[in-house]
Amino acid sequence: MRKRSGIPRKSIRTERQRHRPITTSRSFFRSFPHTVRRGRSNFFRAALFALLGAAFLGGCATLPEVSRGPRNSQAVRFEDGKGPLTGAQSAAIIARLKTSSGETSILDRHVALEQSFVDSPLVVGNRVTLIKDGPATYRAMFAAIRKAKDHINLETYIIEDDEIGRKFSDLLIEKQGQGVQVSVLYDSAGSINTPRAFFERLEANGIRTLEFNPINPLSGRNKSWLDHRDHRKLLIVDGRMAFLGGVNISSVYSGGSAPKAKPVISADGKNKVPWRDTHLQVEGPVVAEYQKLFLDTWEKQKGEPLAGGHYFPQIENTGKDIVRAIGSAADEPYSRIYVTLVSAINSAETSIYLTNAYFVPDPQLLAALKEAAQRGVDVRILLPGQTDFWAVFHAGRSHYTELLKAGVKVYERQGALLHAKTALIDGVWSCIGSTNLDWRSFVHNNEVDAVILGDSFARQLQAMYEDDLKESKIINLKQWRKRSVFLRMKEWSARLWEYWL
Numbered sequence: 001m002r003k004r005s006g007i008p009r010k011s012i013r014t015e016r017q018r019h020r021p022i023t024t025s026r027s028f029f030r031s032f033p034h035t036v037r038r039g040r041s042n043f044f045r046a047a048l049f050a051l052l053g054a055a056f057l058g059g060c061a062t063l064p065e066v067s068r069g070p071r072n073s074q075a076v077r078f079e080d081g082k083g084p085l086t087g088a089q090s091a092a093i094i095a096r097l098k099t100s101s102g103e104t105s106i107l108d109r110h111v112a113l114e115q116s117f118v119d120s121p122l123v124v125g126n127r128v129t130l131i132k133d134g135p136a137t138y139r140a141m142f143a144a145i146r147k148a149k150d151h152i153n154l155e156t157y158i159i160e161d162d163e164i165g166r167k168f169s170d171l172l173i174e175k176q177g178q179g180v181q182v183s184v185l186y187d188s189a190g191s192i193n194t195p196r197a198f199f200e201r202l203e204a205n206g207i208r209t210l211e212f213n214p215i216n217p218l219s220g221r222n223k224s225w226l227d228h229r230d231h232r233k234l235l236i237v238d239g240r241m242a243f244l245g246g247v248n249i250s251s252v253y254s255g256g257s258a259p260k261a262k263p264v265i266s267a268d269g270k271n272k273v274p275w276r277d278t279h280l281q282v283e284g285p286v287v288a289e290y291q292k293l294f295l296d297t298w299e300k301q302k303g304e305p306l307a308g309g310h311y312f313p314q315i316e317n318t319g320k321d322i323v324r325a326i327g328s329a330a331d332e333p334y335s336r337i338y339v340t341l342v343s344a345i346n347s348a349e350t351s352i353y354l355t356n357a358y359f360v361p362d363p364q365l366l367a368a369l370k371e372a373a374q375r376g377v378d379v380r381i382l383l384p385g386q387t388d389f390w391a392v393f394h395a396g397r398s399h400y401t402e403l404l405k406a407g408v409k410v411y412e413r414q415g416a417l418l419h420a421k422t423a424l425i426d427g428v429w430s431c432i433g434s435t436n437l438d439w440r441s442f443v444h445n446n447e448v449d450a451v452i453l454g455d456s457f458a459r460q461l462q463a464m465y466e467d468d469l470k471e472s473k474i475i476n477l478k479q480w481r482k483r484s485v486f487l488r489m490k491e492w493s494a495r496l497w498e499y500w501l
Contacts, residue, residue: 063362063442064334066342067113076111078322079121081285081315093124093322101428101455110347110429111453118336120325125317126284128452130432130460134253137243137279138164144237144281145171151181151309153294155234155448157190157434158248161198165249169198173205181309183208185298187230188215190248210303212446227500228330231445233279233434234294239313242290244448245279245432246357246419253277257416259471273386276413278355278420278464280432280450284318289325293448297329322453328435329446337435337449338442342368344425348377353424353465355382358389359396360438360498366399370406378409382468384419385412391494392438398491404477411472418468421449424461429453432461439499 078085078093085093097107111122131137145152152175159165176182184202186194188211199209212230235243247253257276282290291311298306328335345352345368352372359381361369373379381403387393400410423431433449435441452458 062334063364064339066339066346066364066368068346074112074116076108076115077121079123079285080125080317084121085124097322097428097453097455101426101458104349104426104428105347106344106349106426106429107453110344113343113347114324114340114451117334117339118324118326120289120327122322122324122451122453123284123286123289124322125319126282126286126321126323127319128283128321128323128450128457129281130457130464131245131279131281132464133256133258133277134164134247134275135256137245137247137253137277138167140281141235141243142167142171144235144241144243145175148175148180148237150238150313151183151236151311152238153183153185153234153236153291153306155185155230155232155294155297156249157187157229157231157233158250159184159186159191159194159198160248160250161194162251164251164254165194165198168249169202172207173202176206181208181306182206183210183298183303183306185210185212185230185294185301185303187212189213189229190231208304208306210298210301212297212301227444229440229445230297231434231441232293232297232327232448234290234448236287236291236294239291239309239311240283240287240315242282242287243279244282244290244434244450246277246421246434247279259415274416276416276418276420276468278422278432282323282450284321284323285315286323286325286450287315288312290327290448293325293327296327297446300331320454321457324451324453326433326449326451327447328442328449330444335442335447337431337433337447338365340451341365341423341431341435344423344429344431345369345372348372348425350426351378351380351424353380353382353462354437355418355420355422355465355468356437357384357387357419357421358392358436358438358440359383359399360392360440361396361399362439362442365437366402369408370403373403373407379407380409380411380469382411382413382418382465382472384417385414385473386417388417390490391497393494394487394490395494395498396438397487398495400475400480401477404475404480410475411469412475413468413472415471422461422465424458424465427458427462428455430458430461443499 075087076090076094078090094107131140172182184207202209213228233244233247253275255274257274326337326340328337342365369379403410421433421435430452431449435447435449441447
């Protein structure tokens, strides 16, 4: 059962009551397809198991109903490093955006609605750099870490004990030795394969580490320790620079996704397909909002007090980019990024270009995409053509037919494992972060994203999107209807679990 609450208001608290299956970790679902490889008869037994398991899932968490009309007459307001701007200054910024980008509801009606349910402000005076793939992301991160003078705060879903992970750990230990306070917050499930000795070495060198919701039913830290995960990828240096997006700390990203990129060689000596991802480097006053998210999570997880760091320095304007930091968490009334994204789709007038790694839409998101296409918006969704997680892959594909019938264009990226999470709407509203378009991100995970307003950054994101389309295959409805019964059965069985994927 999937319920929706009413329009989210800060005075309303939607109740999140969950009945959990035996396990909800992705490692469980990744192990599920191994029976399929042994033969189709085993696959059908696995599908039957999925059906029986689904029958035991009772209630579930809620997703908010997103208003399609004006919620209030609140004017859009902005801040800079010194505080809120005046109404006249804010109005002037909106006017400039409209002049360069054209008339669109995104710039007034949606942004005002977004403002009403997202705590963080729209902040001017930032410089945002779009980064493609792991190698470029790691180079930028390493350069920033080497220049750190006060503190380094790292929050990540996965940090592995491999070549990339060891480069990070060596550099962090070096900076800690220079008097820079380093704090590392990592997810217990995401980093489950990383040996404890990896973190003990960090701790022995003075680095503070904290495990998010340890996978231990006896820990007593959090009743939702099993399914509530920290999926964020966030690095903050000196409170002045932040990195966020889809890139974890792992050697699977080390090859890049260029057509001639060499596949990553795994520890077992087998080639792995290159990974395609997107990350952001953010400099300016909005970094303070990301710092607040990190410190809040650290405190909720009962980490030792992070005293001594100069976490909120005074930052002058460093560029012209307008950014809103959006953090979502499973212990909050509703997912802020979910409401933001659905509202933006509902307000779109010309184009919606989505890229995502894991696409398992809830009914409201699915309806918003179809209705946008039916009112003449150019809706394109770029998804993986191959995946590291079979259940999400086939659950997402189970929605292709109704999307294609509504006029939505669906593409699958070839030659690389697509892991990016981006949105570009009406050529002026951009979003990049860690959030997948699935129930897990919207209901069960902590996520972090950035909304960027303006056509200058949007043009960069669109150019990257078009480059990916050149390496993609469009899904044709007529051909899609000819897929095998075996593939349809995979989609059916995976969809039974989509709430937990």
